[in-house]
Amino acid sequence: MRPRLLAFTAAMLCLAGPAALADATTAQADARASAALIQSPKGCGRVGSALDAAPEADMVMVDGFGAARWTVDTDNPEAQAWFDHGVRLRWAFEHKESVRAFRKARTLDPDCGMCAWGEAWALGPNLNGGGNDDASMNRGRVLARQARRLARDATATQRQMIDAMIQRYSGRKASRDVRFARSMDRIARRANDDPLIVAVAADAWMLQADEWFDDEGRPKDQGVVRAMTLLEQSLARAPNDPGTIHLYSHLTEWSDDPHKAIPYGERLAALTPGASHLVHMPSHTFYRVGRYRDAMRSNVGAVALDKRYDELAAPPGGVVGMPLHGHNLHFGMGGALMAGGAQEGLALAADFLSLYPDIAVDAVWRQLMANDAYAIYGRFGTAEQVAALKQPPADRPLLRASWHYGRGEAAARAGDNRAVRADAEAIRTIRSDPAITGDDAQEQKDFMEVSQRVLEGRAAMLEANAPAAIAAFTRAAEIQAQESEGGDPPIIWYPTRRSLAAALLANGDAAGAKAKIEELLTDWPMDPYSYFVLAEAEAALGERTAAEAARARAAVEWIGGEMRLALA
Structure with a gap:
């Protein structure tokens, strides 16, 4: 597996960092260098020259x-x-x-x-x-x-x-x-x-x-x-x-x-x-x-040490000037999303959004990283926390789409299918804007479409419309599969194939759901939510022992409480 997804982004993160990352998309030369790092993962993010x-x-x-x-x-x-x-x-x-x-x-x-x-x-x-x-x-x-x-x-x-x-x-x-x-x-x-x-x-x-x-x-x-x-x-x-x-x-x-x-x-x-x-x-x-909890906790520690270093050494630019600090936040958020680490994830997301309150228009990579922050609020935040999230400006389409995605995930948790569809439609409108131009325009639109289709699939699952959910999640998975799903962490935070598997199960195709989960676990080992879906599929097939084994594996990395097929 190679982390090449959305190679227009700024750096491999850390790589990122990578790459976490310094905003390395402000010039065409930086964008080319960043794409090269995506193609050949070597570190944790671009840090630039040390001459200064x-x-x-x-x-x-x-x-x-x-x-x-x-x-x-x-x-x-x-x-x-x-x-x-x-x-x-x-x-x-x-x-x-x-x-x-x-x-x-x-x-x-x-x-x-x-x-x-x-x-x-x-x-x-x-x-x-x-x-x-x-x-x-x-x-x-x-x-x-x-x-x-x-x-x-x-x-x-x-x-x-x-x-x-x-x-x-x-x-x-x-x-x-x-x-x-x-x-x-x-x-x-x-x-x-x-x-x-x-x-x-x-x-x-x-x-x-x-x-x-x-x-x-x-x-x-x-x-x-x-x-x-x-x-x-x-x-x-x-x-x-x-x-x-x-x-x-x-x-x-x-x-x-x-x-x-x-x-x-x-x-x-x-x-x-x-x-x-x-x-x-x-x-x-x-x-x-597949040790997502440990990945999260490592980065919680790293974020704290960045702050300690700032207090003790006062480097120029402080924490916000540390080129790999954003990478630590991003990686920690990715681990929290996969492990259900609500408390840790919300703290990291709050840090990210407060530390980078005005992400530059051309800082594409950092805008993409923000998707994890909004996703965390959507998956784990209270209604009050989600409502308090400030809507990004219209000239930051990636940020605004991610803001709607977070709101849509929160609405899905609340069972409000109409609100979920409203946020999905808002993302569709944003990505259809002809003002989104440039060499990476299609990649940005593809990224936003994944969020749109996931929300459409969530709404369909709430409406018990499994065929519509299958169609939406299939499209999301097709986009995600255009390149390898890996990364450090992946730029799309979870395997959308697991949502597709849950929709297949809801449509009565337990064998297809099982096959889809077994396929994706090679790329996302030990994904707890995928094991939950697998357990439900095994139970539907009458395989009680296999279902119990899958539930036990789901519990290894999951610390997030109840799981639901509609949110898989």
């Missing part, structure tokens, strides 16, 4: 990012401490903060060659799509060459790493990534007991690949195979290295066996209890294997 990192003088060293230490060519203990912190921040995907830390180390010891190497590394290409701009590349080359001039006291291995970094920024741009990966690989073969060196080499192999896996999770690039080998060998020696675990979680997520990362991901938060992104990171694995 805040001044390092007032930086605060926040605890909880790990304990790794890597001795470099400095006798200044403070410079050494800031170098180590820079490494930890880099593996936590805090790219700008990592640059600041390495700059702080260089201020404390201007003769530290590896401190200059660290800044060059942190400025350069990363799995979030940043560091590829010419300005960052040119600055990285200056820093790498400066590191070589300063590295008189560096070890032979460290000088080789500096030479490799020069390769990353020199010569033909098209071959830089591969040359850097090969150079680091040679070093890693000789220093395979050093987790940092091996992780840098694996990261380089991951970055040079245009695509990692095919739709079956098989590697499409030999560099990806090599990265997997490097990471697994390193984890066998150092199973608690946060950087290695982080990369392994990303690399296995879309492989044919994401379960391999579970034991490492389960310990990552304890190893880095102050690092928001690393506390978030296991949710990528959890979501892929």
